[in-house]
Structures are given as C-alpha cells and as structure tokens.
Amino acid sequence: MQAHLMEWLNLGVRWIHMIVGIAWIGASFYFVWLENNLDRRNPKEGLAGELWAIHGGGIYHLTKFKLAPPQMPEHLHWFKWEAYTTWLSGVALLCVVFYANPALYLLPPGSTLSPAVAVAFGLGSLAVAWAAYEILCDSALGERPALLGLVLFGLIVAAAYGFSQVFSGRGAYLHVGAIMGTIMVGNVFRVIMPAQRALVAAIAEGRTPDPALPAKGLLRSRHNNYFTLPVLFIMISNHFPSTYGSAYNWLILAAIAAIAVLVRHYFNTRHNSQRFAWALPVGALAMVSLAYVTGPAPLATSASLQYQPLPETALGGQRFDDRPATQPATPEPAAKTATPPATAAATPAAQPGTGFDRVHGVIQERCAVCHSAHPTSSLFSSAPAGILFDTPEQIQQLAPRIQAQAVSSQIMPLGNITQMTPEERKLLGDWIAAGANIRE
Ligand code: HEC
Numbered sequence: 155m156q157a158h159l160m161e162w163l164n165l166g167v168r169w170i171h172m173i174v175g176i177a178w179i180g181a182s183f184y185f186v187w188l189e190n191n192l193d194r195r196n197p198k199e200g201l202a203g204e205l206w207a208i209h210g211g212g213i214y215h216l217t218k219f220k221l222a223p224p225q226m227p228e229h230l231h232w233f234k235w236e237a238y239t240t241w242l243s244g245v246a247l248l249c250v251v252f253y254a255n256p257a258l259y260l261l262p263p264g265s266t267l268s269p270a271v272a273v274a275f276g277l278g279s280l281a282v283a284w285a286a287y288e289i290l291c292d293s294a295l296g297e298r299p300a301l302l303g304l305v306l307f308g309l310i311v312a313a314a315y316g317f318s319q320v321f322s323g324r325g326a327y328l329h330v331g332a333i334m335g336t337i338m339v340g341n342v343f344r345v346i347m348p349a350q351r352a353l354v355a356a357i358a359e360g361r362t363p364d365p366a367l368p369a370k371g372l373l374r375s376r377h378n379n380y381f382t383l384p385v386l387f388i389m390i391s392n393h394f395p396s397t398y399g400s401a402y403n404w405l406i407l408a409a410i411a412a413i414a415v416l417v418r419h420y421f422n423t424r425h426n427s428q429r430f431a432w433a434l435p436v437g438a439l440a441m442v443s444l445a446y447v448t449g450p451a452p453l454a455t456s457a458s459l460q461y462q463p464l465p466e467t468a469l470g471g472q473r474f475d476d477r478p479a480t481q482p483a484t485p486e487p488a489a490k491t492a493t494p495p496a497t498a499a500a501t502p503a504a505q506p507g508t509g510f511d512r513v514h515g516v517i518q519e520r521c522a523v524c525h526s527a528h529p530t531s532s533l534f535s536s537a538p539a540g541i542l543f544d545t546p547e548q549i550q551q552l553a554p555r556i557q558a559q560a561v562s563s564q565i566m567p568l569g570n571i572t573q574m575t576p577e578e579r580k581l582l583g584d585w586i587a588a589g590a591n592i593r594e
Contacts, residue, residue: 158535164250171243175389178236179382186379190425192218200224222357230354234347241339248332252276252325258533260325263570267320275320276329283313283333284340291373299373306377310334310411314404322569323398324391327407331388334381341374379422383414396448399563409444413437510546510592513585517543520567520574521560546592553590556582 192203202218252260253276256269260276267275286309295302313333317326349371356363387410391398397406420433523531525543541555542548549556559566560574561583567574585591 157531157533160250160254161535164247167243167246167250171240171247174236174239174243178233178240179386181233181236182378182382186422188216188218190422221363222353226354226358232347232350234342237339237342241335244332244335248276248328252328255533258569258571260321261569262322262325263564265320272321276325276332279313279317279329280333280336284336287337288340288344291370296370296373299376303377303380307411307415311404311408314407318404323395323400323403323563323565326403327388327391327398330407331385331391334385334388338378338381338385341378345374346371380415380418383418384411387411387414395558395563395565399559399565400448406444406448409440413440413444509585509588509594512581514546514549516574516578516581517549517556520572520578523572524567550590550592553586557586561586 188205192205194203197203197220198217200220200223202220204215204217207214207216253273256272260272261267261269265272287306290296290302290305290309295305310330310333314326314330317329320326321329349367352367353363388407391407397403397410400406416430416433417437420430420437423430522543523529524534525537525541527537527542527544529535529537541552543552556566561579564570564579
C-alpha cells in the first residue's frame, strides 16, 4: 500500500514539475525569440521595435518599449511563479525519489555513507553551489562574462566529478541538475525580480532607473538561458544508462553540456549572423562521436565498473525483500541452509544446472523481487518500468535491456540491493552473447 502511495506521489509531483517546467522554459524561450526577432527598423517614438505574429488563429502585434510606456498599464504580467514552482516541485521530487530511498537510488552499491549523511550532503551541495555562484558573479569576474562562463562550466564539471565519487550515477546527474536549477531560480528570485521591481518603481515615481540593476539581471538571464538545455538533458538522463551508468559519467555529462551550450549559442545568435552556423553540424557530429565512445565495446576494455567485485560491507546484513527474517534472503536447497547468503557458493550462478536454468535462477533471485507482476518487494506494488521477468520468454525478449542494465553497466539491481555478484553478471552476459537461448 505504501509503495502504491509513493508511486502516485511520485507521479503527481513529477507531473507538476514537468508542467511548470515547460511553462517556465517555454516562456523563457519565447521571450528570447521575441527579443531576437523584433523588427527594429524605424521604430515609433519611444519604442525599441515591434513584431507581428500569427498563432492559434489570431494575429498578434507586439511592441517593445525602449524603457517604459508613458503610462504604466493597470495589469502588468510578471513571470516568476513558473520558476518558483519548478524549483519547489523539483526539490519535492528529489525527496520522493532519491531521499526517501537513498540505498536504492542515491547511493552506489557498497557505499559506506549513511543515508542521513548522503541526504545532508545532497541538500548542502545545493546551498554551497548557489552561494559560490553568487560570490563569483558579484566578484570582478562578473565584469568578464566569457571568462566567468568558462569558470562556471569548469566548476559544474568539477561538481559532477565530485558527485560521481559519492552518489550513484543517476544520483550524481540529478544533483548536477539540481544545483543548476537552484542557481537558475536563485537568479530569478534574487536578481532578476528585484531588478524588474526597481525598474517599475522608478518609472512609477518618474525617476530615471538605475542602469546597474538591469545589467546584472541580463547577465543572470543569460546564464539561465545557457543552462536550460543541459538541465533538460539531465531531466531525461535517467532513461540513458550508457551515460550515467558509465565509469566516466561525469565526463560524458560535461561533453553533453558543452554540446548543449554550443547549440543554444547558435540559436541565440542566428538572427543577427550566421557566424555560428557550424555549431549545429559540429554538435550533431559530437553526439555521434559520444554515442560511439560510450558504446559497450570500448567500455568493456576500459577501466569501467564492469564486474567490479563489491566490497564485503555491501554484502553483509541488509535484507531487502519481505520474507520472514528467520529465512536466509537466498532461497536455497534444504541441505545448504547454513550457508550465509551472497557468498559465492550460494549464488545461483554457482549452482549446477544447464545454461538457461542458471540464468533463470539469477534473474529470479536478483531481479524478480521487483520485476514481477506481483513484486515481493515492499518498495514496489507493480513491476517497475513495466519490466516483467516472470516467464522464460519475457526474460529472453528483454535480453538486450538486461545487457544494458545489469551487464554493460551495474545500474540494476538498483543499489545492488539484492546483492548480485560479478559472476552472475558475467553469466548473464555470456548467455546473451551466446544468443539468449531459453531451450538449453
Ligand atoms: C529494487 C528493485 C529492483 C530490482 C531488484 C531490479 N530492478 Fe530493474 N528496475 C527497477 C526500477 C525502479 C526501474 C524503473 C526505472 C528506473 O528507475 O531506473 C527498473 C527498470 C529496469 C529496466 C528498464 C530500464 C530501461 O529504461 O530500459 C530494466 C531492463 C531492468 N530494470 C532490469 C533489471 C534486471 C536485469 C535486474 C536484475 C539483475 C533488475 N532490473 C533488478 C527496480 C529494480
């Protein structure tokens, strides 16, 4: 029941996060587009430019004032709640997914960090990153936007590396996204909104607005603009185990972020010049190269996580499924009940049997507690991601995805909570390489 409630809580919060996130990023893209497409030829008195557009069956005429209209309108629309609610729902989602189940999602298998410390580290990193960013922007570096951008990029990559040493791959990626999101919302809250309020107040009181504030606001919105595409990738990154599941996940993230910034730069500048027209083909080529270098073959020979034996601490003690505590977690033949679970001799991989029998045993033992029409795990009330390993045919059909999740990477079992051994991963890999036959 609790698992079911958590799933719906996850659904609700994630859905809200997506809706408000689209509203925020959508508005932000729209205004950047508007700014870039304003017709600035012969503007009317007091105007910066105008734009005609058709959408949804209506024709719109928009004008931008150089500074302000002669009279402030009664209703001026502000855009801020899109940003605030995106951050609030994002933090809620971080709690529902990662912090509610640190052993499953946040920590890598075998981590000795306590869940409370891990959560504190995650939340603390958001605050530290935001403070560091504010200090940098307000320092002399703030006067040199290009250098500042480069420094920020380097620091974010360093954060990605740091997180990858402490958290699981997905935990690391999501925390990089969370610090970027926090910085973006912090910019809206602490700089952009106050600058706009000061502008409106000055106009209302007939004063000349202080030009320093809008300039600061512009730098921060520019950062937000370049952050959007990397953050959007991180939001969907959980679907791509060859990125976060790699031993070099932080480097892959850095490469994708660099490509995203390049592509964003092209779209920011294309209205004025085609100087960056090369950015799109180069970005596409870089993505293809990334796909190549992250492929299973090069990784298998590199110092990747493959078949890395787990430290003893990961194997001891922690029980996962809901069988009574008196039984060993590993169902074993009656004659072997005294063998402690997860020692090599007790693992299904080491048990006798023909090829698929042993594979079947491993999957039953390590995966089917969650991936079944009726999971025995209390954490899930239905099969996660709809992946079922109840019948040999289902296992065979899913062989490529088993390869991706449990052989090429060690993403599954989540947090290696069912204590899968390196030998068992190899057994699955060998079986898949030999054609994933279930008849012998
Ligand atoms: C603790 C419960 C749990 C165990 C045990 C577990 N999984 Fe998963 N699995 C999940 C969850 C949750 C998801 C949903 C997607 C996600 O969060 O990554 C998932 C998703 C998957 C997917 C789909 C991912 C995709 O996007 O293609 C595959 C394939 C998979 N698991 C395979 C396995 C294999 C193989 C094993 C055993 C070696 C295993 N899982 C063990 C919880 C588990």
